[in-house]
Amino acid sequence: MPREKQQKIDKESLEQALDRHAEALFKRRAGSDATPYKQNAEAATLFHLNKELHAALVPVEPSDSFIEQLRIGLMVTHGTEMTRRKRVRPSKRLNLLQAAFSVFTFATLIAKILAPFVVVIAFLVARRRRTVSSPA
Amino acid sequence: LPSKPFSRLTELDEVELIDLAKTDSAAFGELYERYVKRIYNYIYYRTGNHHDAEDLTARVFARALQHIPTYVDRGLPFSAWLYRIAHNLVVNWHRDRGRRKLVPLDEMVMSTLRSEAPERMTEHHEEQDLLLIAIRTLPEERQQLLILKFVERLPNAEIGEIMGRSEGAIKSLYHRTLLSLRDEIEHLQQSARKKNHRGGRDRRSNTSED
Numbered sequence: 001m002p003r004e005k006q007q008k009i010d011k012e013s014l015e016q017a018l019d020r021h022a023e024a025l026f027k028r029r030a031g032s033d034a035t036p037y038k039q040n041a042e043a044a045t046l047f048h049l050n051k052e053l054h055a056a057l058v059p060v061e062p063s064d065s066f067i068e069q070l071r072i073g074l075m076v077t078h079g080t081e082m083t084r085r086k087r088v089r090p091s092k093r094l095n096l097l098q099a100a101f102s103v104f105t106f107a108t109l110i111a112k113i114l115a116p117f118v119v120v121i122a123f124l125v126a127r128r129r130r131t132v133s134s135p136a
Numbered sequence: 137l138p139s140k141p142f143s144r145l146t147e148l149d150e151v152e153l154i155d156l157a158k159t160d161s162a163a164f165g166e167l168y169e170r171y172v173k174r175i176y177n178y179i180y181y182r183t184g185n186h187h188d189a190e191d192l193t194a195r196v197f198a199r200a201l202q203h204i205p206t207y208v209d210r211g212l213p214f215s216a217w218l219y220r221i222a223h224n225l226v227v228n229w230h231r232d233r234g235r236r237k238l239v240p241l242d243e244m245v246m247s248t249l250r251s252e253a254p255e256r257m258t259e260h261h262e263e264q265d266l267l268l269i270a271i272r273t274l275p276e277e278r279q280q281l282l283i284l285k286f287v288e289r290l291p292n293a294e295i296g297e298i299m300g301r302s303e304g305a306i307k308s309l310y311h312r313t314l315l316s317l318r319d320e321i322e323h324l325q326q327s328a329r330k331k332n333h334r335g336g337r338d339r340r341s342n343t344s345e346d
Contacts, residue, residue, distance in 0.1 A: 057286035062176040078161040
């Protein structure tokens with residue numbers, strides 16, 4: 001087996017073993033995943049680190065007063081937000097209506113300005129066509 | 137105001153609860169109860185002190201409250217969304233305070249340990265203190281992985297969902313994290329030895345001058 005492939009297999013099995021070892025620590029089981037790596041100093045250090053991490057990174061408890069105060073604060077904000085949204089909703093509809101009306105007015109205005117030009121252009125085009133079609 | 141979430145809310149699954157929380161305060165309260173301790177723990181280990189952990193936890197839930205009406209369920213756990221908010225706030229917190237990873241963090245961790253748990257400090261092994269300092273020098277995603285794995289005790293599949301990686305990638309990242317942690321600890325031990333050596337030499341030269 002090529003050396004690189006063997007190294008990859010070794011690395012993957014070490015990753016699996018480290019993961020199982022950590023799981024065993026959580027479940028307070030005596031895992032045997034580290035045993036095959038006892039002779040390998042580098043791997044043994046990693047298993048030792050696993051144990052150290054398990055001992056050092058312990059859950060902490062926030063104070064009850066903090067949890068309760070924050071909960072009350074959030075509930076008040078949520079209530080205020082809901083009331084605000086209810087109030088905002090009809091005005092949103094009104095805004096939409098206003099915007100639609102503005103677009104319509106603007107379009108009419110543009111049409112009014114452009115209409116004479118369009119008529120003149122159409123007249124000119126028609127005359128030109130007539131001139132071209134009649135024989136000299 | 138509801139003093140406690142209604143009992144029926146505790147029976148709802150996450151998707152139903154999130155939908156309800158968009159308009160119902162009690163439902164949001166139930167979501168808060170489910171996740172507040174996890175988010176607090178996550179932030180505590182990323183900042184190193186209770187005061188900032190409380191402040192940032194409050195900001196996480198305030199932001200969640202603000203954006204929950206537009207929350208879209210993409211099949212990920214709700215916690216992934218909360219952790220994402222927490223992660224962004226912690227990153228901003230580090231940036232705003234200029235608390236760069238390498239220079240003052242070891243001192244910060246030590247002072248935090250001393251001020252917040254003096255009895256723990258005396259019991260604490262030197263090795264464990266060094267480990268906490270070394271963890272804080274790791275890149276953010278590796279710190280996140282260690283906290284989710286050891287403090288939150290989440291399975292690899294859930295960690296993967298939160299961090300946007302596959303389960304296999306998480307195992308691989310964990311292996312690499314352990315390797316860099318080992319190197320960092322060695323580096324810290326070496327610099328501590330050098331410092332001690334230099335301190336001893338200075339003391340000796342001072343006594344000889346006297």
